[in-house]
Amino acid sequence: MKQQNLWYWTYIAIFSFIHLHFSLEGFQVDLHYMISIPVILSVTFLLYRNVQVSLSGLGARWHYSIFIWQCILIAVYLGTEPAPVQGLLFTIFIGFESVRIAGSRKISGLTQSVTQFEEERNQLNDTFRVVRSERHDFLKHISALHFMLEHSEVKEARVYLDDLVDGYEETNLSIRGERGSVAGILHDMYRRGKNKGIEMIYDLDMPLSTLPLSDKDIVTLLGNLLSNSLDACEEFQQKKGKHPEIILQFYKRSGLYVLNCENDSLEIPSRIIDKLYESYGHTTKAGGHEGLGTKMINDIVKKYGGYLDFIHKEESFTVKIKFPAIH
Numbered sequence: 001m002k003q004q005n006l007w008y009w010t011y012i013a014i015f016s017f018i019h020l021h022f023s024l025e026g027f028q029v030d031l032h033y034m035i036s037i038p039v040i041l042s043v044t045f046l047l048y049r050n051v052q053v054s055l056s057g058l059g060a061r062w063h064y065s066i067f068i069w070q071c072i073l074i075a076v077y078l079g080t081e082p083a084p085v086q087g088l089l090f091t092i093f094i095g096f097e098s099v100r101i102a103g104s105r106k107i108s109g110l111t112q113s114v115t116q117f118e119e120e121r122n123q124l125n126d127t128f129r130v131v132r133s134e135r136h137d138f139l140k141h142i143s144a145l146h147f148m149l150e151h152s153e154v155k156e157a158r159v160y161l162d163d164l165v166d167g168y169e170e171t172n173l174s175i176r177g178e179r180g181s182v183a184g185i186l187h188d189m190y191r192r193g194k195n196k197g198i199e200m201i202y203d204l205d206m207p208l209s210t211l212p213l214s215d216k217d218i219v220t221l222l223g224n225l226l227s228n229s230l231d232a233c234e235e236f237q238q239k240k241g242k243h244p245e246i247i248l249q250f251y252k253r254s255g256l257y258v259l260n261c262e263n264d265s266l267e268i269p270s271r272i273i274d275k276l277y278e279s280y281g282h283t284t285k286a287g288g289h290e291g292l293g294t295k296m297i298n299d300i301v302k303k304y305g306g307y308l309d310f311i312h313k314e315e316s317f318t319v320k321i322k323f324p325a326i327h
Contacts, residue, residue, distance in 0.1 A: 054108035
């Protein structure tokens with residue numbers, strides 16, 4: 001995606017330079033290349049750093065169509081004498097690209113919503129299957145314990161009971177008092193962490209469903225927080241060879257809901273830390289990640305009048321989020 005966006009902004013820089021050159025000719029303004037080229041490159045670079053573009057949102061057919069129309073605009077320059085009206089073609093060029101960016105964002109947002117809905121549904125179904133399975137086997141476990149106690153196998157019964165409690169702990173931590181979608185994301189993240197050898201600790205004074213947010217926003221918030229923590233812990237585990245842990249805390253103090261998420265982490269460069277939750281494109285992850293999750297977290301916090309703070313100290317990264325207790 002990063003490579004794709006780089007090619008897009010290179011295309012924008014080239015076409016912008018052509019439009020600027022012909023537009024200024026139409027107004028009989030002579031701007032030297034040594035000035036116009038740095039100006040175009042500087043503006044394009046600023047847009048590249050601050051404007052999030054999801055080109056995959058639009059299909060290839062739409063991209064090709066817009067490109068053809070942009071080429072037609074360039075051809076109009078070549079077929080007419082310089083005139084002030086040519087400045088209008090530059091405006092049309094900007095309009096085409098604005099439509100492309102807005103359309104790509106809208107479609108990408110809808111696609112992401114559909115994908116998230118499918119994930120939530122699968123998480124909820126998995127949680128339901130686990131609960132149903134545990135309920136189905138409950139009487140069998142009771143019968144086994146009853147048999148051991150009847151035959152004075154107290155030690156064996158205690159070991160069996162300990163194993164049984166450990167097995168139920170995962171589900172109980174996730175679903176206790178939670179609404180379905182929230183229970184689903186908590187259970188899914190807990191299971192992912194355990195499968196990767198990451199210690200997952202849910203220290204919740206009350207259900208996270210009590211947050212004054214919509215279920216969709218709670219799931220998005222928790223999903224991105226815990227997913228980022230899991231990725232950081234996995235990388236920490238690979239590089240350091242240590243046993244990482246994630247601690248999710250939730251409590252209410254002085255009219256505020258407080259959500260803390262702490263995880264082990266490798267060192268994060270200052271250039272990323274400074275803008276981690278402020279804009280798209282800043283990520284601690286390797287590979288083709290776009291840095292969307294942290295910005296989405298911050299957007300939700302702002303949407304509900306909350307406050308977000310984070311600190312990275314030594315090998316620990318902590319995010320603290322506060323929401324006013326107003327429904």
